[in-house]
Amino acid sequence: MASVIIYTLRICFQCFGDLRDSLFFNFFTLVIGIIPIVIITIINQNIKLAYNLKQASEFNLKIESIKGNIEKEQTVCMFADNDKDMFEIQLSNLLYIEAVGNYVQIYYFIDSELKNVLLRSSLKRLELQLVDFPSLIKCHRAFIVNINQIDKVTGNSQGLKLSLKKRILKFRFHAIIQRI
Structure with a gap:
């Protein structure tokens, strides 16, 4: 990198013969190179922001329409890999499930208090067990x-974010788009 700068300065000295003219030429070249990059970055961020805000509002409408159609008093049974350990909970109390290595962490409410339990199972295996529950959606490779x-979905130029009761999670919504 330094050799390129030295070579550029040498060329500039030969062309302009004066250090001041050479520095002006390098500054002018730098400004010409940076301005388009800054403008393109700002435009790109604004396009992503508009797209994600639109997606978030569409998801909020779809989720609200789905919430009313789902039976809330179902019991969810999740079995571990050994088929001996089991966790059972009402669907209305289940918040989310997170993959943690070879385990899954299940977050749920008991008397308005957030609790969690660790179950030895893969998220893929649990996902297959929960196929009969349309309100449980895998929205990220590590979360169901x-x-x-879901309280609401918000968006910014970096992506979409789920706001759950007492929790905020950032996800990619490709799987939710397909399921909803």
Whole structure:
């Protein structure tokens, strides 16, 4: 990198013969190079922001329409890899499930208090067990969320974010688009 700068300065000295003219030429070249990059970055961020805000508002409408159609008093049974350990909970109390290595962490409410339990199972295996529950959606490679627990979906130029009861999670919504 330094050799390129030295070579450029040498060329400039030969062309202009004066250090001041050479520095002006380098400054002018730098400004010409930076301005388009800054403008393109700002435009790109604004396009992403508009797209994600539109997606978030569409998701909020779809989720609200789905929430009313789902039966909330179902019991969810999740079995571990050994088929001996089991966790059972009402669907209305389940918040989300998170993959943690070879385990899954299940977050749920008991008397308005957030609790969690660790179960030895893969998220893929649990996802296959929960196929009969349309309100449980895999929205990220490491998370399954309960649609009934989603307060709102927000967006910015970096992506979309789920706001769950007492929790905020950032996800990619490709899987939710397909399921909703």
